[in-house]
Amino acid sequence: MYFHALIPFKPVNPKTRLSSILTQEEREEFARIMLEDVILAVRRTGCSATLLCTSKYECRDALVAVRKEGLNEAINWALPQFHCPSLIIMSDLPMVTPGSLQRVISTKADMAIVPGLGGGTNVIFVKKPEKFHVEYYGFSFRRHLQIAEELELTVEIIDSMRMSTDVDEPADLVELMIHGHGNAREWLYEHGFTLSVEEGRVKVHRDGKEVV
Numbered sequence: 656m657y658f659h660a661l662i663p664f665k666p667v668n669p670k671t672r673l674s675s676i677l678t679q680e681e682r683e684e685f686a687r688i689m690l691e692d693v694i695l696a697v698r699r700t701g702c703s704a705t706l707l708c709t710s711k712y713e714c715r716d717a718l719v720a721v722r723k724e725g726l727n728e729a730i731n732w733a734l735p736q737f738h739c740p741s742l743i744i745m746s747d748l749p750m751v752t753p754g755s756l757q758r759v760i761s762t763k764a765d766m767a768i769v770p771g772l773g774g775g776t777n778v779i780f781v782k783k784p785e786k787f788h789v790e791y792y793g794f795s796f797r798r799h800l801q802i803a804e805e806l807e808l809t810v811e812i813i814d815s816m817r818m819s820t821d822v823d824e825p826a827d828l829v830e831l832m833i834h835g836h837g838n839a840r841e842w843l844y845e846h847g848f849t850l851s852v853e854e855g856r857v858k859v860h861r862d863g864k865e866v867v
């Protein structure tokens with residue numbers, strides 16, 4: 656099946672919730688590397704990708720549309736232009752694999768959705784994107800199910816640790832450092848992050864100092 660992926664991406668000052676452990680320059684580099692891991696997984700499923708970027712961005716492996724409006728507005732601008740099954744996937748899912756995406760795109764339902772940690776939405780696959788719209792932020796997972804119900808779409812909810820773990824908060828690094836496989840995980844180790852076990856709990860250190 657041919658399908659297309661939309662990946663929203665904020666290249667400048669991204670991942671502010673990681674500001675306590677990464678400088679702005681590091682967050683920009685880390686966000687870019689997570690995005691590259693996501694693009695690689697998407698392309699390995701045979702899918703092409705378009706980035707919806709808030710500012711100018713060079714990418715060899717995807718088309719880039721610069722959209723300065725907010726996340727919802729950018730995606731809702733793009734959706735009606737796609738006349739094939741479409742994937743909307745966040746750029747901060749560096750644990751995603753082609754196999755986990757394959758489960759999403761092979762759904763028999765009209766739509767598949769993967770929740771994010773804390774009520775968000777990490778992946779949506781919709782067979783008729785021109786009819787759909789998104790409402791991210793807050794309890795967006797519930798809102799996207801409501802939108803599907805209003806449109807009378809059948810929905811498959813996909814239970815996947817790899818795709819549900821978006822890297823937002825310092826504590827999310829633990830999962831990436833344990834279960835990651837790509838360049839984002841490598842980047843953390845190369846930049847001095849390590850794991851240790853103290854009093855039965857897994858902790859993250861950077862250059863010997865506990866950060867999580």
Ligand SMILES: Nc1nc2c(ncn2[C@@H]2O[C@H](COP(=O)(O)OP(=O)(O)OP(=O)(O)O)[C@@H](O)[C@H]2O)c(=O)[nH]1
Pocket residue numbers: 662663664665666668669670671672673707708709722724725726729744745746747823
């Ligand atoms: N096109 C577009 N994408 C966005 C925008 N804000 C965030 N994104 C992307 O949307 C996805 C989810 O965003 P967040 O998890 O909130 O990422 P973030 O805004 O970089 O992180 P925080 O500053 O910690 O909230 C990521 O792929 C971001 O790169 C925006 O205003 N426009």
Ligand SMILES: C[C@H](OP(=O)(O)O)C(=O)O
Pocket residue numbers: 771772773774775776777790791792793794795796821823
């Ligand atoms: C965009 C938002 O992401 P979060 O802020 O939960 O990472 C959401 O999934 O609705």
